[in-house]
Amino acid sequence: MTPINPNIRATSAPPVMEARRWLEGISFPAERPLINGSQAAPVDPPVEPLRRAIAEAALSDDTAHLYGPVLGLPDLRAALASEVSALYRGAVAPEQVAITAGCNEAFAAAISTLAAPGDEVILPTPWYFNHKMWLDMAGIKAVPLRTGPDLVPRLADAEALITAKTRAIVLVTPNNPGGVEYPAELLAGFYDLAKAHGIALIVDETYRDFDSRPSAYFAYVEHPYAEEAEALCKRMVGEIGVLALPGSMFMPARDQAGTQQIRIAFANIDVDEISELFQRLSSLSGTRR
Numbered sequence: 001m002t003p004i005n006p007n008i009r010a011t012s013a014p015p016v017m018e019a020r021r022w023l024e025g026i027s028f029p030a031e032r033p034l035i036n037g038s039q040a041a042p043v044d045p046p047v048e049p050l051r052r053a054i055a056e057a058a059l060s061d062d063t064a065h066l067y068g069p070v071l072g073l074p075d076l077r078a079a080l081a082s083e084v085s086a087l088y089r090g091a092v093a094p095e096q097v098a099i100t101a102g103c104n105e106a107f108a109a110a111i112s113t114l115a116a117p118g119d120e121v122i123l124p125t126p127w128y129f130n131h132k133m134w135l136d137m138a139g140i141k142a143v144p145l146r147t148g149p150d151l152v153p154r155l156a157d158a159e160a161l162i163t164a165k166t167r168a169i170v171l172v173t174p175n176n177p178g179g180v181e182y183p184a185e186l187l188a189g190f191y192d193l194a195k196a197h198g199i200a201l202i203v204d205e206t207y208r209d210f211d212s213r214p215s216a217y218f219a220y221v222e223h224p225y226a227e228e229a230e231a232l233c234k235r236m237v238g239e240i241g242v243l244a245l246p247g248s249m250f251m252p253a254r255d256q257a258g259t260q261q262i263r264i265a266f267a268n269i270d271v272d273e274i275s276e277l278f279q280r281l282s283s284l285s286g287t288r289r
Helices: 006-010 015-023 048-060 074-088 103-114 129-137 155-161 184-197 229-240 256-260 271-282
Strands: 120-125 141-146 166-172 200-204 218-222 261-265
Touching: 006 129, 015 229, 103 129, 103 166, 103 200, 120 129, 129 141, 141 155, 155 184, 166 184, 184 200, 229 256, 229 261, 256 261
Parallel strands: 120 141, 120 166, 166 200
Antiparallel strands: 218 261
């Protein structure tokens, strides 16, 4: 038997891939195609000007295939520093910027820098499962910070969880999976809290440009049925042609709240499909609590 890192073996299976397996053996008629609300990654390609720029670089820049600077191209770092400085009315220098292949890699790099096996990192629940999975694989304890019905973490609750092993608090805003946007004063409060205890504050803003002002990115809801969320979500695929993720994928294993919740992502659902989604959910059968 090939030896495998026990932390990898103990890590949960990727939730989105697990949900996709629920589609196996099920066909969806043309008049009622699947509404896929399971993933927040848009499937539309990048805009044409960006694709042209990528193609032009590949065709005309003989160094495009080589390893670049470790922290990213200088012009890109400078541009991002300027954008962030203007957005937050602060001063971010290019040398304070590192470019990664998305926020998951940025999170992995930050955690690898800040924490070691046996350390602790505080994550509000429901949490982004990739954060929890990376901590598990790294042998770092994810400490759940429960949130109330508004899904907003409380400073006092977070402070009560800080120990000598705590290395960071992680916030995601706009939130995945809840869709909640944390007020500026709350973020400032968490900054002050982290600074006072000598720990890091990690803020994941992947969905910053998908805020709720023109429309939301997620719906995180409590379902009214007696069955647990995972069984319900599996049944929704065959009964009403809707794929969503159960709240249990975003919560600690023993947290019963996740069994009563589901998350729907709107990244690949247009306005007409959202209306159709509501109709299908209304037609869902089942014993209610």
